[in-house]
Amino acid sequence: MNRKGCPDEYPISLTINGYEIAVFQLTKFDLEDWAYGYLYSEGFIQDANDIEAILVDEEMGSISVSLRTDFDGEQVFSKKKHYTAGCGRGVTFFSMTDVKSFEKITAEKTYSLSYLLKKRSEFAQKSELYLETGGMHGACIIKEDGSMVIREDIGRHNAVDKIIGHAIRKRLQPEQLLLLTTGRVSYEMISKAAKFGFPVIGSRTAATKQAVQLAKYLNIEVIGYLRGKMATIYTSAGRVENDVSSELALEI
Structure with a gap:
């Protein structure tokens, strides 16, 4: 073993x-x-x-x-x-x-759902601490050219803070970035995404009801359960095109 x-x-x-x-x-x-x-x-x-x-x-x-x-x-x-x-x-x-007092997101860049699924798989394959221990959370940003930067931590919100810290130190522009995380998307995760200005956040697991309500209010696209060819589209900000089977991509 x-x-x-x-x-x-x-x-x-x-x-x-x-x-x-x-x-x-x-x-x-x-x-x-x-x-x-x-x-x-x-x-x-x-x-x-x-x-x-x-x-x-x-x-x-x-x-x-x-x-x-x-x-x-x-x-x-x-x-x-x-x-x-x-x-x-x-x-x-x-x-x-x-x-709720944060500025609403207005970015217009769009992604296909198949692209998110592909990048989520690549993210998993490159998460070194998770592969070593099986017990880490990760967060990554996908840049406009498709390259990614990954940060990992025992806490899902800590991993997101690490990737945001990298982004602000490198002076990256949020409207051109996609945020992926391994953890549950809760209201504090949405607050971090909104504060920086991420238009789209994707996760391998669920979003809470409060997070979805807040994301809709702030105009953030949230995609959960990104696994294989499956996904749950929680919001409808128009930034993610569902180009996979409707039976596999549940829209809420």
């Missing part, structure tokens, strides 16, 4: 300008990308230039960030925290009401 290695997770504290925000369970890969992505997703920064310095100390389990902008730690701590569901639990400061 082939035995896979166990996936790793470590407590990592995030400090901004001397204020400890929280301790997160993270996999020790691409932690700098995670910090950029999390800070952007939560509204602490507007772009990569807002970070003056960042120090990742894996041995001590800490990430220390210095911002160029003013940071009111007391105001942050006064906001209600929402703990994200699932493995690698994290913290978000955005409620469903907050996310």
